[in-house]
Amino acid sequence: MKSRTFSPYVPRPATLVSKSPLSDLVTLYEFVQDNGKNLAHKPGQFIMVSIYGVGEAPFSISSAPIKESNVFEIAVRKIGAVTKALSELPVGTKVGIRGPFGTSFPVHEFVGKDTLLVAGGLGYIPIRSLLHYQLRHRQEFGRISVLIGTRTPKDRIFTDQIEALAKGGDVEVLETVDMPDADWKGNVGVITTLLPKARVEPQNTHVAMIGPPVMYKFVLRQCREMGIASDRIWVSLERRMKCGLGKCGHCQINSLNACMDGPVFRYTDIERLEEAI
Amino acid sequence: MTAYTVQMEQLPGLFAAWSAQCQVHVPVALETGFYDFSPWRPGTEIAFEYDVAYNPLKRFFMPPREDMIVFDLETYTAKPVFAAPSILLFGVHPYDVKAVTQLDQLMESGSVDQNYFSRRDAAVIFAMTPLAVSDTAFWASVGADKVDQGFDLYWTKIGPGTFHVEIGSGRGEELLLAAGPLAPATAGSREAARKAQVRAKTLGASRSLRFDWRETPHVMGRSWNSSLWHRKAEKCLGCGSCNIVCPTCYCFDIREEVDEKLKAGHRFREWDGCMLNGFALVAGNHNFRPQASERYRHRYMRKGKYIFDKIGELGCVGCGRCVRACTSKIADPCEIFNALWEESRNEI
Numbered sequence A: 001m002k003s004r005t006f007s008p009y010v011p012r013p014a015t016l017v018s019k020s021p022l023s024d025l026v027t028l029y030e031f032v033q034d035n036g037k038n039l040a041h042k043p044g045q046f047i048m049v050s051i052y053g054v055g056e057a058p059f060s061i062s063s064a065p066i067k068e069s070n071v072f073e074i075a076v077r078k079i080g081a082v083t084k085a086l087s088e089l090p091v092g093t094k095v096g097i098r099g100p101f102g103t104s105f106p107v108h109e110f111v112g113k114d115t116l117l118v119a120g121g122l123g124y125i126p127i128r129s130l131l132h133y134q135l136r137h138r139q140e141f142g143r144i145s146v147l148i149g150t151r152t153p154k155d156r157i158f159t160d161q162i163e164a165l166a167k168g169g170d171v172e173v174l175e176t177v178d179m180p181d182a183d184w185k186g187n188v189g190v191i192t193t194l195l196p197k198a199r200v201e202p203q204n205t206h207v208a209m210i211g212p213p214v215m216y217k218f219v220l221r222q223c224r225e226m227g228i229a230s231d232r233i234w235v236s237l238e239r240r241m242k243c244g245l246g247k248c249g250h251c252q253i254n255s256l257n258a259c260m261d262g263p264v265f266r267y268t269d270i271e272r273l274e275e276a277i
Numbered sequence B: 001m002t003a004y005t006v007q008m009e010q011l012p013g014l015f016a017a018w019s020a021q022c023q024v025h026v027p028v029a030l031e032t033g034f035y036d037f038s039p040w041r042p043g044t045e046i047a048f049e050y051d052v053a054y055n056p057l058k059r060f061f062m063p064p065r066e067d068m069i070v071f072d073l074e075t076y077t078a079k080p081v082f083a084a085p086s087i088l089l090f091g092v093h094p095y096d097v098k099a100v101t102q103l104d105q106l107m108e109s110g111s112v113d114q115n116y117f118s119r120r121d122a123a124v125i126f127a128m129t130p131l132a133v134s135d136t137a138f139w140a141s142v143g144a145d146k147v148d149q150g151f152d153l154y155w156t157k158i159g160p161g162t163f164h165v166e167i168g169s170g171r172g173e174e175l176l177l178a179a180g181p182l183a184p185a186t187a188g189s190r191e192a193a194r195k196a197q198v199r200a201k202t203l204g205a206s207r208s209l210r211f212d213w214r215e216t217p218h219v220m221g222r223s224w225n226s227s228l229w230h231r232k233a234e235k236c237l238g239c240g241s242c243n244i245v246c247p248t249c250y251c252f253d254i255r256e257e258v259d260e261k262l263k264a265g266h267r268f269r270e271w272d273g274c275m276l277n278g279f280a281l282v283a284g285n286h287n288f289r290p291q292a293s294e295r296y297r298h299r300y301m302r303k304g305k306y307i308f309d310k311i312g313e314l315g316c317v318g319c320g321r322c323v324r325a326c327t328s329k330i331a332d333p334c335e336i337f338n339a340l341w342e343e344s345r346n347e348i
């Protein structure tokens, strides 16, 4: 009988090299793996982060894959046990990581095309990985439009980067908030109010979207009305996850596992699944 | 297939030889009136006539709680935990063998479940043709009255003190001959075994699907919006008993514990159930299956369609354990599949 040594459940140590607040509840964390290796992820993938003694939870990788740098970023909202423990970690401490897991945005298919990135709330975190990848290979892509919707101005994340991006003119950035405060001068309304304002050429556009569960239906309907073909729309769907390996059953969307068949799905692959959107 | 004839008097010698090599589990009658697999000791009375084992056999390959890793908080390192106890399960009914081979396929596909196979590879399965059927079972109508793989030996009682034993693996044959040579099966004993297997099928057909089980995924495909889900789930307590007793349910949660000194700990998986309210609940209180009817439907879709679409087998082997475990009397795949077939048969 062969004796076993490998388990996909064993996390690898990684060290927290910096953290910076992005909003009241969201913090950006930078890690490097202790084995000195590049995470070698693809935009849209996620990792499982362990804090021993507390637990493990899935987080999207927010940085672009960069060969020359082993630092990778996640941005996390403090909302429960693991995310709270993470927020209390001092720089220099270790966590365990597994992954990267799951499917990614097919950047090769986007080459030469326009892309419309739709990010609701924390959805900007994984969208950012794709966007930053595209910016690093800017000449390969056509027009890039980013639509960002948050609940209130206080919930906005990566504000400086996004403002710089908007000023740069290289990328079309449209932002909105559901509920403005006194200082907010931008768009007000749900994210679908932005789509008509974006300069997209439906025939040549690929869409990537991530947001809260309620968002998809409305944005998808709008895309359809604009004439964007369903097989050029990519959605990332998040579910409860425990194993990341297609086994524990928590992330099931009908017969698919969001952790392995997703989180990024081509819309035509899930269009007929009742539990998807 | 190679086969031998074994006499009842030869069993004590065989069990003694086997238990010198591994932990042998056999069906026994419990005081509660149920049957279950229990460790064999000299003198243990084997319940050859058992109808169904109370607990599913998945517990031997994926225990209710199982350590996956141990971690050290000081060095921040973790190590895998693998258990591989040598066990022999004697007298497993075909539907339960089928449940195991189904788990084998699901645990193999995609990312291989190392913990499962660590235990599975160390186990020997001796199947046995059923002599009795529980009143909630319907395995004969879902093609689970007989199996042609997944066992090391296949025992069929062909007389008061005689067994016909088919060889399923080299390891099985080695164990069968562990206490000395045996008489090879005769044409007569083969025929007797065939008859006993036909008898089992007839016995098992007392409750049946009213259509070919291979149609189930199509039936389920037409039934997403059936009112049955609401009618039934209205009475669901969300207790998860149907998941726990099911030999083909394998969903799990992952949790962990640290020792008092906060130096080390272990992370384990634990049986979970899609019928529990929080199964698809995420932080921030969004539940992807908030209604009991949605959870209830998911379980039967999985049994009747999702698993089938993956491996070409029904995700239910008809053991009837869930039927008996459900206090609300609503967890009956046979009744549900029949009702949905009846409802939708004209829609084809």
Ligand SMILES: Cc1cc2nc3c(=O)[nH]c(=O)nc-3n(C[C@H](O)[C@H](O)[C@H](O)COP(=O)(O)OP(=O)(O)OC[C@H]3O[C@@H](n4cnc5c(N)ncnc54)[C@H](O)[C@@H]3O)c2cc1C
Residues within 6 Å of the ligand: A046, A055, A056, A057, A058, A059, A060, A061, A074, A075, A076, A077, A078, A079, A080, A081, A082, A083, A084, A122, A125, A126, A237, A238, A239, A240, A241, A242, A263, B281, B282, B283, B284
């Ligand atoms: C693919 C994917 C990518 C994600 N990316 C991010 C991200 O970039 N930033 C971010 O802040 N959040 C992200 N989330 C959500 C994040 O995983 C949850 O907020 C987190 O699991 C909460 O864990 P907790 O222990 O703090 O909360 P608790 O409520 O204490 O949760 C306990 C456990 O339940 C499970 N769980 C609870 N909520 C979720 C959830 N929403 N998704 C999956 N499992 C859950 C986890 O295993 C978690 O450890 C992502 C989720 C998925 C599935």
Ligand code: SF4
Residues within 6 Å of the ligand: B242, B245, B246, B247, B248, B249, B303, B315, B316, B317, B318, B319, B320, B321, B322, B323, B333
């Ligand atoms: S669903 Fe019920 S009858 Fe079918 S295998 Fe599971 S416990 Fe047995």
Ligand code: SF4
Residues within 6 Å of the ligand: B235, B236, B237, B238, B239, B240, B241, B242, B243, B275, B325, B326, B327, B328, B329, B330, B331
């Ligand atoms: S055993 Fe019955 S009551 Fe309990 S969860 Fe299953 S269907 Fe609901």
Ligand code: FES
Residues within 6 Å of the ligand: A240, A241, A242, A243, A244, A245, A246, A247, A248, A249, A250, A251, A252, A257, A258, A259, A260
């Ligand atoms: S997270 Fe366990 S199956 Fe997807």
